[in-house]
Amino acid sequence: MKKVIIFTIICILLLTGCDSNNLPNAKNPVTINLWHNYGGLMKETMDNLIDEFNDTEGKEKGIIIYVTSLSGSATIHEKLKMAVNDEPGSPELPDITTLYPNTALMLSEKGLLDDIESHFSHEELSLFIPEFVEEGRLSDGKLYVLPTAKSTEVMFVNTTIFNKFMEETDASYNDLHTFQGIIETAEKYYIWTDEKTPDIKNDGKTFITYDSLFNLAQTIYKQSNDNFIVDNKLALSSNTFKDVWNFCFEPSVKGYIAIYDGYGSDLIKTGNVVVSIGSTAGVLFYSD
Incomplete structure (x- = not known):
């Protein structure tokens, strides 16, 4: 079962560890599945950003983001839980999803999360409020959740x-x-x-x-x-x-x-x- 990345930043970062010969390109594209529960203006903004990426850099480098918009965080939690437990009718796990740390803990216990800290430089992470970033670390000290829609x-x-x-x-x-x-x-x-x-x-x-x-x-x-x-x-x-x-x-x-x-x-x-x-x-x- 594939690992889930929990953040919604430009997805090419996920591929930095791949062998250069296996990197996607316009003739050999890869599809990245993303779940989110944004609504209203946030959903519209997210959709516009993803469309822009797919039509420009994504098209050029062979990276296509496929979005599934769900009704709320509780719905995402339940669908992820179904997938983790391989329940009948469960969906395939997404590559990227929005969720809360308690849901991340459930996935982490199954070894289904990727440590996203390796995808960012210290300088890039410093752009976030430090306390928000630290909330994304679970008991093993690894960073699994990145604050993209955090509020204060x-x-x-x-x-x-x-x-x-x-x-x-x-x-x-x-x-x-x-x-x-x-x-x-x-x-x-x-x-x-x-x-x-x-x-x-x-x-x-x-x-x-x-x-x-x-x-x-x-x-x-x-x-x-x-x-x-x-x-x-x-x-x-x-x-x-x-x-x-x-x-x-x-x-x-x-x-x-x-x-x-x-x-x-x-x-x-x-x-x-x-x-x-x-x-x-x-x-x-x-x-x-």
């Missing part, structure tokens, strides 16, 4: 509103560099918006929303060199949890933070909040 959490700011807010107050973008500064700015914003309607008391607007309080708590603990989870339990008695409380719950009660059962992009586009902290994966849902 960032701060989104409605600059139209915030710039006007800065013009009329002493607020600054520098105030958003710390959690303490964010909460102090949120209080200023609440007061500033409340004063816009002097005949209506306590109608100030919320300043910020967090897509994931759990992720935010982990960030605060990490910055404090503390552990959010100890012995498989939340460390709520830690002094760091007081910071989480001060940065999240008290400001929410006071109206500085929006508690919303959805994504911050909804609120920031409508002007109901000025700032949102959420995943880079949601950037397409924010307006320009």
